[in-house]
Amino acid sequence: MTLPIIYIDAELPSMPRSSRTTQPFWQALAEGRFLLQQCKGCGSLRFPPGAICQSCPESKAQWIDVCGKGTLYALTTIHAGPPPLMRDGPYTRAIVDLDEGVRLIAEWHGDPETPFDTAVELIVSRYNNGCLFGARSVPSK
Structure with missing residues (x-):
């Protein structure tokens, strides 16, 4: 599934x-895939990518595409931080539970x-x- 792409006319802070372990993830993200x-x-599924499973001692893994849908678990707005991250003022991060059962932190693009x-x-x-990945409310149709 291809994720929606938003263009931000700025440099990443x-x-x-x-790394060799994470490079497939970043390459796929640049193509609009998670x-x-x-x-x-x-x-078991894991994120962030790692060299060894967190549930067993296995080091072999395969990459799977996910739908990118989930549920908002929490939001936090950061009001103080390193100058490169604060260039546009406070910023918000979301904790998202993906439908596949993985919890992650993402840039928040919404209220x-x-x-x-x-x-x-x-x-x-x-x-x-x-590129980075972010999250937003599912747009109403």
Whole structure:
């Protein structure tokens, strides 16, 4: 499934760290896809990507595309932080429970007063120099 992409005419305040383990994730995100690792030993899903399963000692994993849909678990607005992150003032982060059962933290693109348990979707935030993932309320049809 291809995620919605929003374009942000700015530079990323800091570049995400990429390694041999995480490179497939960042490449897929740049293409509009969100990947999770699935352990080949026990089948558990993991995020962020890692070299070893958190549920068993298996190091082999496969990448799976996910739908990018989930539920808002929590929001927090940060009012003080490092200058590069504060260039546009306070910023909000969301904790999202994906439908696949993984919880993650994402940039929030929406009202910071959004009620918890709201249906959300992941999006790709495409900056001038790279991509991050974010979340927003599912637009009404």
